Amino acid sequence: xxxxxxxxxxxxxxxxxxxxxxxxxxxxxxxxxxxxxxxxxxxxxxxxxxxxxxxxxxxxxxx
Numbered sequence: 001x002x003x004x005x006x007x008x009x010x011x012x013x014x015x016x017x018x019x020x021x022x023x024x025x026x027x028x029x030x031x032x033x034x035x036x037x038x039x040x041x042x043x044x045x046x047x048x049x050x051x052x053x054x055x056x057x058x059x060x061x062x063x
Contacts, residue, residue, distance in 0.1 A: 001009075
């Protein structure tokens with residue numbers, strides 16, 4: 001096989017193939033972006049200095 005034939009074969013392999021738009025992939029990407037936006041907004045509201053600590057339940061000494 002000559003070099004030119006190999007180059008032509010590689011060009012055919014790399015040719016752009018038009019794909020059909022996938023609605024489910026678009027919806028999935030939109031859902032992922034929306035979830036990331038909500039999580040990022042939560043981080044921005046709480047900020048890096050906020051620590052949520054669980055307080056122990058007070059137990060009375062009476063028996």
